Amino acid sequence: MSVVLVTGAAGGLGSAVCERFASGGWDVIATDRPDARAATGDWIPADLLDVEAIREMVAQAVALYGRLDCVVNAAGLWTEGPSDATSEDEWDRVVGVNLKAAYFVSSAAIPHLESTGGSIAMISSDAGIQGNAGAAVYSASKGGVSNLTRALALELAPRGVRVNAVCPADIETPMLAGQARDFGDGDPEGYYAKLRAAYPQGERARFLQPGEVAEVVWFLAQPAAAGVTGANWSIDFGLSAGI
Numbered sequence: 001m002s003v004v005l006v007t008g009a010a011g012g013l014g015s016a017v018c019e020r021f022a023s024g025g026w027d028v029i030a031t032d033r034p035d036a037r038a039a040t041g042d043w044i045p046a047d048l049l050d051v052e053a054i055r056e057m058v059a060q061a062v063a064l065y066g067r068l069d070c071v072v073n074a075a076g077l078w079t080e081g082p083s084d085a086t087s088e089d090e091w092d093r094v095v096g097v098n099l100k101a102a103y104f105v106s107s108a109a110i111p112h113l114e115s116t117g118g119s120i121a122m123i124s125s126d127a128g129i130q131g132n133a134g135a136a137v138y139s140a141s142k143g144g145v146s147n148l149t150r151a152l153a154l155e156l157a158p159r160g161v162r163v164n165a166v167c168p169a170d171i172e173t174p175m176l177a178g179q180a181r182d183f184g185d186g187d188p189e190g191y192y193a194k195l196r197a198a199y200p201q202g203e204r205a206r207f208l209q210p211g212e213v214a215e216v217v218w219f220l221a222q223p224a225a226a227g228v229t230g231a232n233w234s235i236d237f238g239l240s241a242g243i
């Protein structure tokens with residue numbers, strides 16, 4: 001049986017990824033913050049801002065089934081706001097979870113993925129491909145994730161490990177609801193409407209469902225995707241197609 005380790009597994013996208021792999025017959029190991037709890041999979045909590053905790057979590061995950069076939073780095077934090085009012089703490093938390101943790105989870109998993117011919121999936125964003133006005137820290141973290149994906153793919157190709165990213169636009173998850181609540185000036189519907197106005201679909205614009213993104217993540221882990229590595233796969237209704 002193949003084994004996947006999913007970070008952010010209690011979150012909107014992470015839980016959909018866990019469900020997709022479980023329904024495909026994989027063993028799922030779920031990790032998220034100690035105060036959270038994933039609904040699907042074997043549960044190993046860890047604070048991803050702590051690199052030692054990351055290494056311990058990956059070691060425990062490998063010990064559980066004795067193998068690892070895929071890592072999905074789905075943990076993440078959003079922030080937005082003027083760059084002349086961003087605290088160092090905010091930068092450290094957002095870049096720490098989105099970029100540094102994705103790197104160190106992947107790093108700890110490399111030898112185990114090498115022995116199974118496995119793969120890594122990063123969750124980047126349309127903000128990893130283009131800058132999002134008002135979200136410089138988040139865009140910097142996701143731009144880092146997208147280029148990390150390319151560099152790791154080249155580094156690990158000789159060792160038989162594939163590395164890809166998906167770059168979704170807005171997904172209906174607790175993160176998006178939190179954005180509208182925290183940054184919508186008391187008008188979450190207005191916040192959503194502004195986001196939808198950026199899409200090329202006009203009146204037909206909508207947000208992604210987590211399962212639509214999980215389906216692509218699932219595909220990237222399959223033998224059918226053996227030729228796909230170093231890709232940043234946009235799932236954004238064409239939002240970034242014009243760059």
Ligand SMILES: NC(=O)c1ccc[n+]([C@@H]2O[C@H](COP(=O)([O-])OP(=O)(O)OC[C@H]3O[C@@H](n4cnc5c(N)ncnc54)[C@H](O)[C@@H]3O)[C@@H](O)[C@H]2O)c1
Nearest residue numbers: 008010011012013033047048075076125169170171173175
């Ligand atoms: N929702 C969107 O619109 C959207 C769009 C593009 C990309 N993404 C990306 O998708 C991924 C999943 O986001 P989501 O929408 O499911 O958000 P979410 O908030 O529902 O889930 C994120 C999860 O990450 C976990 N996490 C945060 N800090 C952590 C830490 N220090 N240690 C361990 N876990 C931690 C949270 O507890 C949470 O369960 C993120 O990388 C996000 O940036 C989201």
